[in-house]
Amino acid sequence: MPFAEQTAPPTRREQILAAAAELFARHGFHGVGINDIGAAVGISGPALYRHFRSKDAVLGEMLTSISELLLAGAQSRVRDAVDPEESIRALIGWQVDFALANPALITVQERDLGNLADADRQRVRALQRRYVEVWVTTIRRSRPEVGEPAARAAAHALFGLINSTPHSAHLDRGQMTDLLAAMAYAAVHSLT
Amino acid sequence: MPFAEQTAPPTRREQILAAAAELFARHGFHGVGINDIGAAVGISGPALYRHFRSKDAVLGEMLTSISELLLAGAQSRVRDAVDPEESIRALIGWQVDFALANPALITVQERDLGNLADADRQRVRALQRRYVEVWVTTIRRSRPEVGEPAARAAAHALFGLINSTPHSAHLDRGQMTDLLAAMAYAAVHSLT
DNA sequence: CGAGGAAGTTAACGAACGCTAACCGCGGTA
DNA sequence: TACCGCGGTTAGCGTTCGTTAACTTCCTCG
Numbered sequence: 001m002p003f004a005e006q007t008a009p010p011t012r013r014e015q016i017l018a019a020a021a022e023l024f025a026r027h028g029f030h031g032v033g034i035n036d037i038g039a040a041v042g043i044s045g046p047a048l049y050r051h052f053r054s055k056d057a058v059l060g061e062m063l064t065s066i067s068e069l070l071l072a073g074a075q076s077r078v079r080d081a082v083d084p085e086e087s088i089r090a091l092i093g094w095q096v097d098f099a100l101a102n103p104a105l106i107t108v109q110e111r112d113l114g115n116l117a118d119a120d121r122q123r124v125r126a127l128q129r130r131y132v133e134v135w136v137t138t139i140r141r142s143r144p145e146v147g148e149p150a151a152r153a154a155a156h157a158l159f160g161l162i163n164s165t166p167h168s169a170h171l172d173r174g175q176m177t178d179l180l181a182a183m184a185y186a187a188v189h190s191l192t
Numbered sequence: 193m194p195f196a197e198q199t200a201p202p203t204r205r206e207q208i209l210a211a212a213a214e215l216f217a218r219h220g221f222h223g224v225g226i227n228d229i230g231a232a233v234g235i236s237g238p239a240l241y242r243h244f245r246s247k248d249a250v251l252g253e254m255l256t257s258i259s260e261l262l263l264a265g266a267q268s269r270v271r272d273a274v275d276p277e278e279s280i281r282a283l284i285g286w287q288v289d290f291a292l293a294n295p296a297l298i299t300v301q302e303r304d305l306g307n308l309a310d311a312d313r314q315r316v317r318a319l320q321r322r323y324v325e326v327w328v329t330t331i332r333r334s335r336p337e338v339g340e341p342a343a344r345a346a347a348h349a350l351f352g353l354i355n356s357t358p359h360s361a362h363l364d365r366g367q368m369t370d371l372l373a374a375m376a377y378a379a380v381h382s383l384t
Numbered sequence: 385c386g387a388g389g390a391a392g393t394t395a396a397c398g399a400a401c402g403c404t405a406a407c408c409g410c411g412g413t414a
Numbered sequence: 415t416a417c418c419g420c421g422g423t424t425a426g427c428g429t430t431c432g433t434t435a436a437c438t439t440c441c442t443c444g
Contacts, residue, residue: 030222111303149362156360157353164352170341186382187375
């Protein structure tokens, strides 16, 4: 098949990041050793330092890249929407898809943000602030009577709702997508 | 004043549990040392072992007691409700009040469950299962057309929504209570 | 008044962990 | 062919951490 898109095999860095995400999600950053991460990708211990400057750097790259990805996705979806209502639906859909596709990353992001090195934490916090801002302005565009603090609190509540994914795998993915999106959409429309 | 209800001063154990909850919430179980906990209550280091068998025991008692408290509160509120609809409102109110009153405990429970000693983890898991079950049966009583797996997923989503509290302190408590309850209630009613 | 236990202290041990050092095999290129 | 850098290994270092030991202080009760 001449034109088959052959997806490039994952580089070692990517393998390590994926394995570390899974481990961090299960045991927490401080609960996982460098040896555990190495073992999870078939190398052992300090070989990790051929690919990352430190253990903190693994977490740093993990969280910055997902924050950037989330923000970029949100911005592009809002840009493509034709009215505020569709923007909200698009944002919800984006967050739901992302959370269902990357439960480990979602878990780590909200659990181990405090374990980032200072510089990384500032970067991630800034990206997250901008992500929240996209939601807040979108919500307020569609419901101008909602105050900004309320919109911000509502956005966080929606993240909590949608990111609850890792704690429940009882439905298949399609049904879960529909259920979370419907609940989130209804919750937004409850705002006064 | 003869009949003044003098609230008993907190015992050392309680002080330690409260301080540890705050620290665990901020830095994670493994990110907090025995010395940090001691310092937070004005004693230093190993004095902790006069009150707890181990550091794990601190987390264990913390999470079992809140799980029991949550379950008992939910059961009593459902018992006092006259119809399924009111039961749901009561459960939502209970969880919202609890989350707003104990943000640190909420954070620790969903973050450090995996760091419990095996026996404690089993106990806490069992209590949490029963708590979820109260929600699931209540939801299904009020909306019989919702399947059990969907109800379970919805319950987890509602917990995520309501427990988002620690991540946003932008509203005063009364407004936050109303906002979360309204969003949760609307989300439940979106279930098919 | 004297004994004893509850609650605290500091010192020290042993294990685990992050990281570095020193060394090795191998594939590609001058 | 000789070389060199990339990615891996094991050994070991320094630190931190949970826990125990040994000792002190003080309040209470017989």
